[in-house]
Amino acid sequence: xxxxxxxxxxxxxxxxxxxxxxxxxxxxxxxxxxTYVCTPVTPYGPSMLPTLNLTGDLxxxxxxxxxxxxxxxxxxxxxxxxxxxxxxxxxxIVGMEGDTxxxxxxxxxxxxxxxxxVPRGNVWIQGDNIYNSRDSRTFGAVPYGLVEGKLxxxxxxxxxxxxxxxxxxxxx
Amino acid sequence: MSPAFNxxxxxxxxxxxxxxxxxxxxxxxxxxxxxxxxSNHKEKHIKRIIGxxxxxxxxxxxxxxxxxxxxxxxxxxxxSVSSLDSRSFGPIPLGLIRGRVTHIVWPPQRxxxxxxxxxQRPLSSLQDRPGFY
Numbered sequence: 001x002x003x004x005x006x007x008x009x010x011x012x013x014x015x016x017x018x019x020x021x022x023x024x025x026x027x028x029x030x031x032x033x034x035t036y037v038c039t040p041v042t043p044y045g046p047s048m049l050p051t052l053n054l055t056g057d058l059x060x061x062x063x064x065x066x067x068x069x070x071x072x073x074x075x076x077x078x079x080x081x082x083x084x085x086x087x088x089x090x091x092x093i094v095g096m097e098g099d100t101x102x103x104x105x106x107x108x109x110x111x112x113x114x115x116x117x118v119p120r121g122n123v124w125i126q127g128d129n130i131y132n133s134r135d136s137r138t139f140g141a142v143p144y145g146l147v148e149g150k151l152x153x154x155x156x157x158x159x160x161x162x163x164x165x166x167x168x169x170x171x172x
Numbered sequence: 173m174s175p176a177f178n179x180x181x182x183x184x185x186x187x188x189x190x191x192x193x194x195x196x197x198x199x200x201x202x203x204x205x206x207x208x209x210x211s212n213h214k215e216k217h218i219k220r221i222i223g224x225x226x227x228x229x230x231x232x233x234x235x236x237x238x239x240x241x242x243x244x245x246x247x248x249x250x251x252s253v254s255s256l257d258s259r260s261f262g263p264i265p266l267g268l269i270r271g272r273v274t275h276i277v278w279p280p281q282r283x284x285x286x287x288x289x290x291x292q293r294p295l296s297s298l299q300d301r302p303g304f305y
Contacts, residue, residue, distance in 0.1 A: 069213075080267030083243040085197045121211035145208030146267045 038062045040155065041078065043090050047127030047134070051076070051164075052090065058156035059164065061149035071123075071150055072096065076164060078149040079125065082139050090151065091135050095124035097144075103137050104130060116141075123147065173218055174251040176204070176286065177276070186278035187218075187286065189271035197266050199224065199245070202288035204273040207247070210264055218273060219247035219257050220289070225266075231259060243267075250289075 033039075044055040052059070061078050065071055073093055081087040095101040095118045102115045108131050118124045122141035127133025136142065151164050177185045189206050193199060199221055209215040223229045223246030230237050240246050244263035249255025258264065276282050 080265070081243065082265040082267065083241075085243055085266035085269075119211065121209065121213060143208070143210040143213065143265065143268060145210065145213040146265060147213075 036063055046132045047129050048090055049129040051128045056157065057154065059151050060153040060155060062152050063149045065150045066147050071147060076151040077147050078151065079142065080146045080148060082142055088148065091125035091127050093123050094126045097122055105137060107131055173249050176250050183279065185276050185282060187273045188275040188277050190274050191271045193272045194269065200288065204286055206270045206273060207264060207268045208270060210261055210268065216270060219249050222246050222248045233259060
């Protein structure tokens with residue numbers, strides 16, 4: 001009787017271990033995919049209106065293009081904040097290295113504009129909502145090494161389900 | 173980074189880089205870190221952290237004193253004569269850090285911990301402020 005239940009226990013333990021192993025393998029795969037391939041993101045904030053809503057959106061970010069360096073003007077990217085490395089922000093790339101960028105310094109209060117050249121290895125980022133966005137107009141061009149992913153697909157809200165590829169709107 | 177790493181022209185050190193520090197971005201003065209170059213994201217550099225956000229750094233070659241902005245840090249190589257560091261490209265965003273060097277693992281005669289040397293201090297530091305980062 002005791003030997004029988006010992007065998008039952010052993011089988012249960014082995015089965016439990018195997019199931020845990022497959023769960024562990026799945027979680028590892030999920031983590032690797034999230035870190036190196038593609039991850040969902042819920043942006044919030046007004047700086048990318050009207051492209052991205054204040055809250056409630058769900059978008060997909062892919063990391064392969066940024067790793068290969070295939071990022072260009074007009075792409076919306078996920079990048080680490082220059083002001084707090086624990087925060088990640090979404091902005092649009094307006095200029096690549098070597099570009100001359102002309103921008104409105106403070107469009108809410110004045111028409112003043114400034115021009116500058118983007119240094120090597122850096123990108124110029126701006127929010128689509130230039131009236132309410134802290135971006136390169138405030139802190140200058142940012143090193144490409146801070147770019148972590150490119151937005152390519154919106155999942156939610158359903159009426160905007162689809163690709164996020166579009167050319168940047170012209171800044172006057 | 174001589175003499176901490178590669179003290180002679182024939183040695184090529186291998187070091188261990190830990191990435192747990194990237195969770196909270198908590199660093200101290202004297203840490204040796206690996207970071208992506210601000211002018212070429214494919215290159216990585218190893219330098220020592222001299223200034224953290226809020227520190228004032230004296231730059232003798234520019235006759236100037238500057239404050240390290242929020243979210244940035246100031247690095248210098250140990251071998252200041254031939255080192256391309258923050259004295260050339262300014263403070264760097266903390267987001268570029270890829271890890272902290274803790275040990276030399278090869279060659280065997282140089283194996284051991286990499287010490288935090290703080291003989292190069294910033295002019296004024298906020299390190300003693302409680303709850304910093």
